Amino acid sequence: MMNQALTHGSDSATVLSRLQQLRAGDAPTHGGRVLSYVYDSGIQELDRLASEAAELCRPLNGLDPTTFPSIAAMERDLVAFMRRALNGDTQRFGGKIVGSVTSGGTESCLLAVKTARDLWREDHPARASELASAGRYPKLVVPATVHAAFHKAARLFDLELVVVPCDPDGSVRARSIIKRLDEDVALVVVSAPAYPSGSIDPVAAVAQAALTLGVSCHVDSCFGGLALPWWPGTPVWDFRNPGVTSISADLHKFGYAPKGVSVLLHRGRVRHRKQFFALTQWPGYPVVNPTLLGSRSASPLAAAWAIVNRLGAAGFQSLTASCARSAASISKTVQSVPGLRVWGNPIGPSIAIIADDRLPETQQVDPHLLVDEMAKRGIRIQHQPGVAQSDGTRLPHSAHLTITPVTEKLLPELATTMRAAADAVRGRPRPSVGVALAAMRMLGYHEDRVPSPSAAWNILRLAGAAPKRAGSGAGAPLPTRMAPLMALVEALPASVGEALLTELLARVAEE
Numbered sequence: 074m075m076n077q078a079l080t081h082g083s084d085s086a087t088v089l090s091r092l093q094q095l096r097a098g099d100a101p102t103h104g105g106r107v108l109s110y111v112y113d114s115g116i117q118e119l120d121r122l123a124s125e126a127a128e129l130c131r132p133l134n135g136l137d138p139t140t141f142p143s144i145a146a147m148e149r150d151l152v153a154f155m156r157r158a159l160n161g162d163t164q165r166f167g168g169k170i171v172g173s174v175t176s177g178g179t180e181s182c183l184l185a186v187k188t189a190r191d192l193w194r195e196d197h198p199a200r201a202s203e204l205a206s207a208g209r210y211p212k213l214v215v216p217a218t219v220h221a222a223f224h225k226a227a228r229l230f231d232l233e234l235v236v237v238p239c240d241p242d243g244s245v246r247a248r249s250i251i252k253r254l255d256e257d258v259a260l261v262v263v264s265a266p267a268y269p270s271g272s273i274d275p276v277a278a279v280a281q282a283a284l285t286l287g288v289s290c291h292v293d294s295c296f297g298g299l300a301l302p303w304w305p306g307t308p309v310w311d312f313r314n315p316g317v318t319s320i321s322a323d324l325h326k327f328g329y330a331p332k333g334v335s336v337l338l339h340r341g342r343v344r345h346r347k348q349f350f351a352l353t354q355w356p357g358y359p360v361v362n363p364t365l366l367g368s369r370s371a372s373p374l375a376a377a378w379a380i381v382n383r384l385g386a387a388g389f390q391s392l393t394a395s396c397a398r399s400a401a402s403i404s405k406t407v408q409s410v411p412g413l414r415v416w417g418n419p420i421g422p423s424i425a426i427i428a429d430d431r432l433p434e435t436q437q438v439d440p441h442l443l444v445d446e447m448a449k450r451g452i453r454i455q456h457q458p459g460v461a462q463s464d465g466t467r468l469p470h471s472a473h474l475t476i477t478p479v480t481e482k483l484l485p486e487l488a489t490t491m492r493a494a495a496d497a498v499r500g501r502p503r504p505s506v507g508v509a510l511a512a513m514r515m516l517g518y519h520e521d522r523v524p525s526p527s528a529a530w531n532i533l534r535l536a537g538a539a540p541k542r543a544g545s546g547a548g549a550p551l552p553t554r555m556a557p558l559m560a561l562v563e564a565l566p567a568s569v570g571e572a573l574l575t576e577l578l579a580r581v582a583e584e
C-alpha cells in the first residue's frame with residue numbers, strides 16, 4: 074500500500090520519525106559487526122566532520138567547477154593526496170600523474186576501461202575498423218578475481234572480455250596474463266588487492282610486459298587504495314611501475330568517506346583527457362563532463378576532502394596499522410578453527426575463508442553455513458559464490474571479511490562467534506539444491522532458460538528464498554539463511570542465477 078504522505082505530504086517531524094523507524098531495520102553501520110559494505114574508522118569526530126563538510130557543500134553542483142570553484146579546489150587536493158600516496162609524485166615517465174574524482178569504484182573502473190578503449194581506437198585505426206567489420210571488439214584482459222565492474226565495462230563499452238583463470242588459491246600467474254596480451258588488447262587489469270581473495274595480483278611483471286607491448290595497464294585498487302600505501306610488506310604495486318597507466322582508489326572505502334567518492338589517476342594528460350566527454354553541438358550549455366555523470370553531488374567529495382585533511386598520511390598510517398594487526402589476528406583465529414582455512418595469500422584489509430579441504434568432509438566447515446550461523450549470532454560476514462573457470466578448474470565458494478579499524482576492538486567477540494558458529498555446522502554438507510531443481514522441472518521451469526520476472530519469483534519461492542504468499546514482493550523480507558539460495562544460484566547456469574538475484578533485489582524495492 075502506498076505511503077499516504079506521498080499524496081498529502083507530512084510535517085517534517087513525522088517524516089524524520091518515519092525515516093528513523095526505517096533506519097532501525099538496517100544492519101549496524103558502526104561498531105564493526107558488519108564486515109562488508111561499511112568502513113568505520115571508529116573515530117566519531119571524523120564522522121561529525123564529514124557530515125558538516127557534506128552539509129556545507131550540499132547545495133553545490135559538481136557539474137561546473139568554474140561556477141563553484143570550491144569543487145575544483147577540493148578535487149585538486151584529493152588528486153594530489155592520492156598521487157603522493159600511490160607514488161606518482163616523483164614520476165617523470167609518460168607525463169604527470171593526473172586524475173579525477175568520481176562517484177565510486179564502479180565509475181572509476183568504467184572510466185578506466187572507456188579511456189583505454191578510446192586511446193586504443195585512436196592508436197590502431199586500421200585494426201579497429203578491421204575488427205569492427207568482422208563484428209569483433211578490442212579485448213579487455215582480466216584475472217578471474219577481477220571486480221564485476223570490469224565485466225560491466227566490457228558489456229557497456231563493447232569489449233571482448235578475456236578472463237584469465239586463477240589458481241585454486243585465488244592467485245593469478247603473471248605468465249597466464251602476459252600470454253593473452255597482443256595488439257588487440259585495449260587494456261589489461263590487475264587488482265591490488267582483489268576483492269574476492271584479498272591477494273595482490275602480479276602487478277610488476279604484468280605492467281612490465283604491457284609496457285613492452287604498448288598495452289594500457291590499470292591497477293584496480295578501489296578496495297585497498299587507501300590502506301595498501303601504509304600496509305607493511307606490500308610488493309611494488311603502484312605508479313612506481315612505469316607500465317601502470319592508471320589506478321583507481323575509493324575514498325568511500327578505506328578513505329572512510331560517505332558513499333559516492335573515488336579517485337581515478339592516469340599517467341599523463343593525454344590519457345586523462347580521453348576520459349572526458351565534451352559537446353558543443355546541442356543548443357544547451359556547452360557540456361564538459363570529466364566523468365560519467367552530469368550533475369554531481371559535492372557532498373561526498375567535501376566529506377572525503379575534510380577527512381583527508383583531518384587525518385593526513387599520518388592518520389591513515391595509524392588506522393591502517395590497526396587493520397593490519399586485526400588481519401593478522403583473524404588469520405590466526407581462522408587457522409585455529411578446525412575445518413576452516415584462509416583462502417590464498419591475502420595482503421591488505423580483507424580475508425576470505427574457505428572449507429579446509431585437506432580434512433575429511435565430516436570435519437570441514439562450509440563457509441556459507443558459517444556466514445549464516447555467524448549472522449544468527451550478530452556478526453555479518455559475506456557469502457561469495459564459487460566459480461567454474463574456463464580451464465575446467467573451480468574457484469571455491471568462500472566467506473569474505475572486510476577488516477576496518479573498529480575490527481580490533483571486536484577481535485575477541487569475532488573469534489568466539491566464529492568458533493561457536495563453526496562448531497554448530499561442522500561436518501554439515503552444503504544445502505542440497507536437488508529438491509528445488511526437481512520442483513522447478515515439475516512446474517515446467519527449465520533450468521537452462523532465463524526466467525521471466527514472475528517465473529523467477531516463483532522459483533525463488535520454491536527455493537524458500539521468497540515469501541510463500543501470493544502477490545508482489547512488497548518489500549518482501551529476505552530469507553535469514555542465504556546459503557541455500559547461494560547453492561542454487563551456483564548450480565544453475567549463470568544467466569538463470571543472475572535473473573533470480575535480479576528478481577530478488579527488484580522485488581525488495583518494489584511496492
Ligand SMILES: Cc1ncc(COP(=O)(O)O)c(C=O)c1O
Pocket residue numbers: 177178179180182220222264266267268293294295296323
Ligand atoms: C577491487 C574493487 N574494485 C571495484 C569495486 C567497485 O566499487 P563500488 O562498489 O564503489 O562501485 C570494488 C568494491 O568492492 C572493489 O573491491
